[in-house]
Amino acid sequence: MKDQSGIAVLSVILCIAIMASLAAAVLNLERQSHQIVVQGRNDLKSQSIVEAALIQTVAGMLERNPKLRWKADGPPRHLDIYNVGVVIAVRSENNRLDINTATKSAWLQTLKSSGLSMELADRLTDQILDWKDENQLARLNGAERSAYIADDRSRFPANRLFTHVTELAAILNMTPELLTCLLPSLTLHSGKSEPKGSFNSTALIKKAFGNPKVPTPAHVTQGQAYSVSISFQNESSRPNNKVEIIIRLTGDKKKPFWIHEWREARESFYFGDQTQLCPGLQEASKKL
Numbered sequence: 575m576k577d578q579s580g581i582a583v584l585s586v587i588l589c590i591a592i593m594a595s596l597a598a599a600v601l602n603l604e605r606q607s608h609q610i611v612v613q614g615r616n617d618l619k620s621q622s623i624v625e626a627a628l629i630q631t632v633a634g635m636l637e638r639n640p641k642l643r644w645k646a647d648g649p650p651r652h653l654d655i656y657n658v659g660v661v662i663a664v665r666s667e668n669n670r671l672d673i674n675t676a677t678k679s680a681w682l683q684t685l686k687s688s689g690l691s692m693e694l695a696d697r698l699t700d701q702i703l704d705w706k707d708e709n710q711l712a713r714l715n716g717a718e719r720s721a722y723i724a725d726d727r728s729r730f731p732a733n734r735l736f737t738h739v740t741e742l743a744a745i746l747n748m749t750p751e752l753l754t755c756l757l758p759s760l761t762l763h764s765g766k767s768e769p770k771g772s773f774n775s776t777a778l779i780k781k782a783f784g785n786p787k788v789p790t791p792a793h794v795t796q797g798q799a800y801s802v803s804i805s806f807q808n809e810s811s812r813p814n815n816k817v818e819i820i821i822r823l824t825g826d827k828k829k830p831f832w833i834h835e836w837r838e839a840r841e842s843f844y845f846g847d848q849t850q851l852c853p854g855l856q857e858a859s860k861k862l
């Protein structure tokens with residue numbers, strides 16, 4: 575009995591230590607890199623709910639018992655945190671197109687599926703690839719610095735990897751309508767050559783890369799990036815609180831995860847309507 579109770583106490587202490595390290599990681603990272611949260615979230619209760627939800631989510635993803643461990647890409651979870659109902663969805667960033675590592679064919683497939691003609695999809699793909707490759711040699715349908723100068727642009731191809739998905743706005747033939755359509759399907763964090771179409775993918779990714787009809791929860795993997803979307807209603811604050819946090823599980827016990835991005839509702843791409851394929855885009859694409 576003594577041994578068993580000793581193991582139980584040790585287990586509790588270990589659990590508390592993990593939770594404390596997760597909490598410290600969240601607070602540290604938030605202080606370091608999320609001024610927007612500090613500026614925009616004056617409601618301390620809402621902030622506490624988001625932090626608690628994130629800690630519970632990561633703790634669930636790191637749960638030692640495989641049967642209890644949280645999976646990704648399944649139905650959303652409903653938790654009660656500080657007497658507030660919170661909905662949490664964990665999605666693999668592999669469900670999105672990585673704008674730095676996607677192949678030409680993956681871009682073409684995505685852009686064609688968004689409703690662009692083959693010709694327009696081909697042009698934009700070459701322009702996107704020209705923007706991020708190191709050289710100044712324009713591809714067949716692409717554009718380098720001289721094309722931007724001829725179009726009176728003040729921003730020119732960076733000739734390096736993208737640093738944020740919204741950087742695509744500066745591409746020569748990108749339109750705000752097309753970018754709005756694409757953003758929920760894009761990432762910087764999968765490192766894959768093409769996305770995986772899962773039940774939780776956007777309508778665009780499903781159309782381009784597979785269209786599963788039922789949720790297929792997947793085991794989480796150390797080293798991979800995940801989107802954690804958290805939404806809840808807190809009576810004492812704004813009617814709808816929505817936050818999307820992109821994290822990466824590190825496999826390091828001292829720093830179990832990193833936060834890549836922390837998006838408030840207005841800039842979170844996962845809270846838009848993802849069941850529709852870019853309404854109105856056909857009209858917008860005629861301007862290209």
Ligand SMILES: [Ca+2]
Nearest residue numbers: 704707709733
């Ligand atoms: Ca280039």
